[in-house]
Every structure is written in C-alpha cells, then in structure tokens.
Amino acid sequence: MAEGIPCHQDKALMHHRTSAFAALALRLTSEETCADDTTILTIAALSTVDYMLGVHEGAKKHVEAMENIRLRRPDIRGDTPWGQLILNTIKGYDQLWKFVKDQIEATAGLAQLSIESPIRNELPMYASPPFNTKVCEALSKVSPTFNDMAMAGELSVQMIDILANISSLVKDGTISSPINGQRTSPESRGSFLHSIADLRCLSVLGVTLVERFLCHGLIACCYTLHFQDRRNAEDYIDSLQDLEDMLTSVEKRAIRKTLIDKSYKDCLVWISIAAAGAHAIFEYSPTAFVILDHAFVQYPNEMARWESLSKVLKKFLWSDDLLITWNNVWQKAMIRRSRPW
Numbered sequence: 001m002a003e004g005i006p007c008h009q010d011k012a013l014m015h016h017r018t019s020a021f022a023a024l025a026l027r028l029t030s031e032e033t034c035a036d037d038t039t040i041l042t043i044a045a046l047s048t049v050d051y052m053l054g055v056h057e058g059a060k061k062h063v064e065a066m067e068n069i070r071l072r073r074p075d076i077r078g079d080t081p082w083g084q085l086i087l088n089t090i091k092g093y094d095q096l097w098k099f100v101k102d103q104i105e106a107t108a109g110l111a112q113l114s115i116e117s118p119i120r121n122e123l124p125m126y127a128s129p130p131f132n133t134k135v136c137e138a139l140s141k142v143s144p145t146f147n148d149m150a151m152a153g154e155l156s157v158q159m160i161d162i163l164a165n166i167s168s169l170v171k172d173g174t175i176s177s178p179i180n181g182q183r184t185s186p187e188s189r190g191s192f193l194h195s196i197a198d199l200r201c202l203s204v205l206g207v208t209l210v211e212r213f214l215c216h217g218l219i220a221c222c223y224t225l226h227f228q229d230r231r232n233a234e235d236y237i238d239s240l241q242d243l244e245d246m247l248t249s250v251e252k253r254a255i256r257k258t259l260i261d262k263s264y265k266d267c268l269v270w271i272s273i274a275a276a277g278a279h280a281i282f283e284y285s286p287t288a289f290v291i292l293d294h295a296f297v298q299y300p301n302e303m304a305r306w307e308s309l310s311k312v313l314k315k316f317l318w319s320d321d322l323l324i325t326w327n328n329v330w331q332k333a334m335i336r337r338s339r340p341w
Contacts, residue, residue, distance in 0.1 A: 020046055035072035037086055043069075044089050051096065066094040099204070124156035124207050138164035145266075145315040154208050159215075162202070163317070166195050166218060170225070170319045192226035203242075209255065210264050216243050217271030220278035221317055224325055227281055243275040244287050248294040256298075269295065269302045270316040273309070273326050280329045292333040306330060 024042050027033040043065055070076075070090055078087040127135055129151060139147050141164040149155050155163075169191055196219050203215035220243060246252055247268070259268060272295040279288040296303045302312050306327060313326065 017046070017049065035069045037082075040069060040086055040089060044093050047093055047096070066090055070094075124158055124202065124205050124211075126153055126156055128153065135160060141167045143167075143316060146317075149210070154210050155214075156202070156207055156211060158198075158202055159207070159211055162195060162198050162218070165191070166222065166317060169195075170317065192222040195222045196226075210259055210262070210267060213246060213259065213271055214267065216246060217267075217274045218317065219243075220271070220274040221322060223278040224274070224281065224322060225319070228321065228325075240275070240278055243271075243278070244291060247272055247275060247291055265299065266302070266312045266315055269299050269309070269312050272299075273313060273330070274322075276329050276333075277322065277325045280325070280332075288329060289333060289336065292329065293337075296333070296337065303330075 020042070024039070024046065027036075027039050027042070033039055076083055076087050076090070078084040131139065131150075135150075135157060138160045139150055142160070146155065146160075146163055150160055199215045199219050199222070203212055203219075207215070220240060223240060247256075256268060259265075272291055276288040276291045276295075279291065292303075302309055309330065310323065310327075313323065
C-alpha cells in the first residue's frame with residue numbers, strides 16, 4: 001500500500017487478504033469464537049485495510065457485524081484496560097463504517113458521474129479571518145449573506161468552494177473553483193448534478209448545523225435548475241429525501257429553533273422555498289404544499305407577501321429562473337390557502 005500499487009495488481013496482498021477473510025469466516029461460524037476478542041480485533045484490522053485500500057463495498061456488512069457483536073458481548077464494559085481497548089475498538093470501527101455507509105448512500109443514483117471532485121475526499125475545514133487568497137476569491141463570487149456566514153465560522157472551505165461553483169454556473173454557465181482548481185464541463189447543466197453529489201457527501205460529514213441545512217437547500221436549487229423540463233427527474237428524487245423531514249418534522253423542531261435563535265430564520269425561509277420549488281417539479285407531489293404550509297405557519301411575516309419574500313430569497317442563491325419557479329409555487333400555495341376547505 002505504501003508503494004501505491006493498486007490492490008488488484010498486488011498478488012501477495014490479495015492472497016493474504018483473501019486468506020485472512022477465509023480464516024475470519026471460519027471463526028464466525030463457531031458460537032465460541034464468533035464474537036470473542038480475537039475476532040473483534042481481526043475484523044478491526046481487516047476493515048482498516050479495506051478502508052485504506054478504498055474497498056468500501058462491504059461497509060454495510062462491517063456495520064452489521066459490529067452491531068451483532070455488541071449484542072453478543074454485554075460483558076464488555078470497559079472496566080479494565082483490555083476491556084476498554086475492545087470497547088473502543090467496537091465503537092470506533094462501528095462509527096467509521098457507518099460514516100462510509102452514509103457516504104455511499106449519499107451518492108446513490110449519482111454513481112454515473114465521471115468527474116471526481118476533491119471535495120468528496122476531504123473532511124470539512126473551517127478557516128478563520130484573514131482568509132487566504134483562494135478563499136477570498138471564492139467568497140467574492142457569492143452573496144454578502146454567505147460572506148457573513150463564512151466570517152462567523154459557519155461555512156467550511158468546501159462549502160465556500162461549492163457556493164462559488166454554483167454561483168458562477170447560475171450567473172454565466174461556467175464552473176469556477178478557485179480553491180480546488182478550475183473545472184469545466186461541456187454542458188453546464190450537467191455540472192449541477194456534480195454539485196448535488198458534492199453537497200450530499202458534505203451533508204453527512206461533521207459540518208455546522210446551519211451548513212447541514214444549507215447543503216439540502218442548495219441541492220434543491222441545483223435540482224430545480226437541472227430538471228426544469230422534468231425529464232429524468234424521478235431518477236434523482238432520492239436527492240430530496242431529507243428535505244421534508246428537516247423542515248417540518250416535530251423531531252427537528254428544537255434544531256430549527258436553535259437556528260432561528262442564532263438569527264438564521266431567513267436562511268430557513270430560503271431553504272423552505274427552494275425545497276418546495278424542487279418538489280413542485282412533480283405535478284402531483286403533495287410535499288411542496290406540506291413544506292409551504294409549514295413555512296406559512298412558522299414564518300408568517302416573511303411568507304405573507306411576495307415583495308417581502310423575494311427580498312429574503314435574494315439574500316442567498318437565486319436566479320431569474322428560480323424566482324419564476326418559486327413565485328409560481330408560492331402563488332399556488334396562496335390560492336390553496338384562501339379556499340374555505
């Protein structure tokens with residue numbers, strides 16, 4: 001691995017890896033050894049090798065194996081140094097493979113995208129003012145509101161880069177990535193899908209609370225801009241799966257209140273409208289009205305008049321096409337709300 005040889009070309013490595021998994025499989029068939037300390041450490045070692053090799057297809061099995069072992073070993077309490085080691089090993093590798101599994105699921109349906117983005121291989125990084133030249137260049141392409149959020153330490157360098165990409169794409173149809181280098185695409189519409197893939201990966205990492213919500217709002221914007229003609233839109237509907245829950249569920253109420261208390265109400269309004277606009281692509285989808293009905297209740301002053309609402313929306317990411325879509329969705333919701341039933 002240190003020599004950088006692809007794993008499928010390293011015959012010795014593949015031989016030993018295959019032999020180790022075969023031995024582990026035998027241990028897992030025995031009631032006496034399927035969850036003992038040796039098996040736990042063997043799974044940890046082999047899963048470490050898989051993670052370093054980039055062999056992530058077994059993420060779900062790794063998670064299930066660790067969960068089964070925890071059920072079989074209630075005796076592990078961490079009250080001795082060895083017990084603490086075993087307990088930490090179980091917890092650590094459980095979290096590692098849940099993270100990998102979430103990343104795999106986050107890009108489901110987007111696997112055909114051929115452009116590899118460095119954003120998808122990095123943990124979120126948060127810069128402090130004064131920013132370096134590349135971050136400043138990226139921030140010059142986004143709205144003042146996003147600049148303020150970056151100054152407050154709420155946006156990662158990766159998010160700033162994604163925002164610069166999308167803002168440039170919305171403005172003039174080109175991709176500009178000051179931080180990670182120039183990326184171009186023969187068809188600008190195809191680049192919105194790459195942004196969706198980047199955002200979905202970022203959303204499952206350890207980002208700030210408002211940034212997690214922002215990821216899904218930007219996904220909705222990219223979705224709306226890319227699928228204006230509705231063609232193939234249903235193939236990517238899973239990209240929008242978390243929006244309704246984040247914006248309307250009782251379980252997330254405390255989280256939304258935290259954001260409002262931190263002066264991010266306008267951001268939640270923008271995300272709600274972006275989410276409704278994306279779901280409105282599907283003519284018979286009730287989700288758009290569910291999200292908008294909730295927004296009218298939670299943000300009555302902002303939602304009451306289009307003039308005031310559009311001012312809020314223009315603080316964030318917007319385009320003429322998006323405003324037309326959002327206005328149509330808002331007007332339909334107003335007509336629906338005015339009916340006596």
